[in-house]
Amino acid sequence: MSWRWSVLIAAAACAALVVILAKGFGKDPHEVPFMLAGKPAPAFSLQKLDGTGKITLAELKGRPVVINFWATWCGPCKVEHPVLDWGYRQYARQAEFLGVVFEDTVDNARSFLQMSPTPFPQLVDPQSQIAVDYGVAGVPETYFIDAQGVIRGKHVGPLSPDALTARIKDLVQPVAQAR
Amino acid sequence: MGSVLPLAILLSTALGDFAPQQAGSEPLEPALEARVQKLGKQLRCAVCQGLSISDSPASMARAQLDKVRSMVAEGKSDEEIRAYFVERYGEWVLLQPEAHGINWLVWLGPVALLLIGFVVIARQIQKKPAAAPEANAEQQSKRPAHAQGDDDEYLARVRAELER
Numbered sequence: 001m002s003w004r005w006s007v008l009i010a011a012a013a014c015a016a017l018v019v020i021l022a023k024g025f026g027k028d029p030h031e032v033p034f035m036l037a038g039k040p041a042p043a044f045s046l047q048k049l050d051g052t053g054k055i056t057l058a059e060l061k062g063r064p065v066v067i068n069f070w071a072t073w074c075g076p077c078k079v080e081h082p083v084l085d086w087g088y089r090q091y092a093r094q095a096e097f098l099g100v101v102f103e104d105t106v107d108n109a110r111s112f113l114q115m116s117p118t119p120f121p122q123l124v125d126p127q128s129q130i131a132v133d134y135g136v137a138g139v140p141e142t143y144f145i146d147a148q149g150v151i152r153g154k155h156v157g158p159l160s161p162d163a164l165t166a167r168i169k170d171l172v173q174p175v176a177q178a179r
Numbered sequence: 180m181g182s183v184l185p186l187a188i189l190l191s192t193a194l195g196d197f198a199p200q201q202a203g204s205e206p207l208e209p210a211l212e213a214r215v216q217k218l219g220k221q222l223r224c225a226v227c228q229g230l231s232i233s234d235s236p237a238s239m240a241r242a243q244l245d246k247v248r249s250m251v252a253e254g255k256s257d258e259e260i261r262a263y264f265v266e267r268y269g270e271w272v273l274l275q276p277e278a279h280g281i282n283w284l285v286w287l288g289p290v291a292l293l294l295i296g297f298v299v300i301a302r303q304i305q306k307k308p309a310a311a312p313e314a315n316a317e318q319q320s321k322r323p324a325h326a327q328g329d330d331d332e333y334l335a336r337v338r339a340e341l342e343r
Contacts, residue, residue, distance in 0.1 A: 009295070020284075032225050033269035103238040127204060128242035129249070135267035137225035138239065 032137035037153050041065075041145045042133040046123035049101060049109055055121055057149070064095040064171040065145040069136050071104040072112040077140045080158035081116055084142075087164045088120045094172050100125050102139045144171050204245045207252055215248045218257060222247070222264055223272050231274055 036042075045056040057065070068084055070077035088097045097120035101109045106124060113122060125131055134143060134154075142155045144167050152171055155163060206212045219233030224240040232240040232247070243264075250260045264272045276282045 016284075033271050035265075035267055035269050103242065127245045128238075129246060132242055132246045132267070136239075137268070 032135075034135055034154055036135050036151045039151055041143070041149050041151045042130070044130045044133070046100065046125055046130060049106065049113070049122040049124055055098065055123060057145075060096050061149050062147050064147050064168075065098065065143075066095050066168070066171075067098045067100060067134075067143045067145065069100050069102045069131055069134075069139050069141045069143075071102045071139050072108040073104060074139045076158040078116075080140050081118070083159050083161055083164060084120075085118055086161060087159070087168070088118070090165075091168045092120075094168055096120075098123060100130065102131050102136065103128055142167075144168075146171055203241050204248050207248060211251050212248075214257070215244070215251050218247050218251070218260055219244050221261070221274055223268075223274050225268065225272075229274075 041057060043057050045054050047054055066087070068080075070080070072078075084097065084099070091097075099118060099120065099122040101122060101124055109122065109124075128136070138156070140158055142159055142164075144152045144154065146152050153167070155167060159167075207215060216233050220231045222232045222243065224230045224232045224235035224237055224243070226237050226239045227235045230237075230240070232243045246263075247260055250263065255263075261273065270276060270282075276285055278286050
């Protein structure tokens with residue numbers, strides 16, 4: 001092997017390494033990919049926290065849906081709580097709002113909601129099976145499902161009023177306009 | 180919001196707000212439970228650092244392992260269960276990446292590097308020291324004129340001095 005070939009192979013190996021490292025360092029290693037955007041939202045039928053019956057995703061078809069996964073042990077969820085309350089009052093005519101209690105006890109969730117009630121239904125997800133179906137990787141996470149039952153996206157972390165407004169606007173637009 | 184969030188996290192941690200440990204689903208019969216644990220070892224916990232859902236104590240991992248258990252109980256194949264998690268969390272969720280596309284680099288890269296190393300070493304071992312005589316001749320020519328050969332006058336005088 002001539003020295004030219006050796007140099008060429010070494011340069012190719014270095015270039016490949018640089019590309020791989022650049023790709024790797026360009027990402028947040030803690031960020032969990034979300035693959036369900038643009039796909040049909042997994043169906044569910046969950047009991048309401050107040051014990052007044054069940055809610056299924058199917059019965060909400062034709063209306064955009066905002067689903068918030070939260071827990072009482074989650075500090076950022078408590079920070080987000082008033083934003084969702086405000087969001088519901090502001091946008092209840094445009095979208096359905098639902099809360100899903102994640103990895104928490106019914107008693108904890110009820111006690112918290114007695115002190116800080118929400119105007120929208122809260123649901124119980126036994127053993128977090130619906131959370132896993134939706135690809136939840138921590139709380140708070142909020143999913144935005146359009147009127148056709150397709151997941152438009154999710155917001156990881158506490159929502160701000162601006163972020164919620166932008167998401168709702170996107171949600172009520174037809175798919176072609178949104179892209 | 181930016182300044183309130185760290186404070187909220189600090190307060191909730193200080194006040195002991197932790198996820199209450201939920202009981203996992205009941206283990207299946209031994210053969211099926213072994214499959215659950217084996218599959219769990221292959222799936223990355225979403226909230227941990229490089230831990231599988233079988234090894235992690237996190238509540239999220241327990242929920243994911245419960246999902247594996249329910250799918251195994253439903254009679255789903257290992258491939259279907261892996262596909263379910265990849266569909267939601269991407270290939271990131273697999274602790275052992277699938278061998279296809281650019282992933283081949285991960286599998287074949289170390290082998291290729293080893294082979295290249297062996298080739299380089301083999302070539303170095305086989306190489307004959309052919310350049311040595313030439314190099315000697317070159318060195319000889321670089322020496323000062325008075326230091327070359329036995330007939331060098333200076334050298335002859337030194338030898339004569341030493342023999343006295």
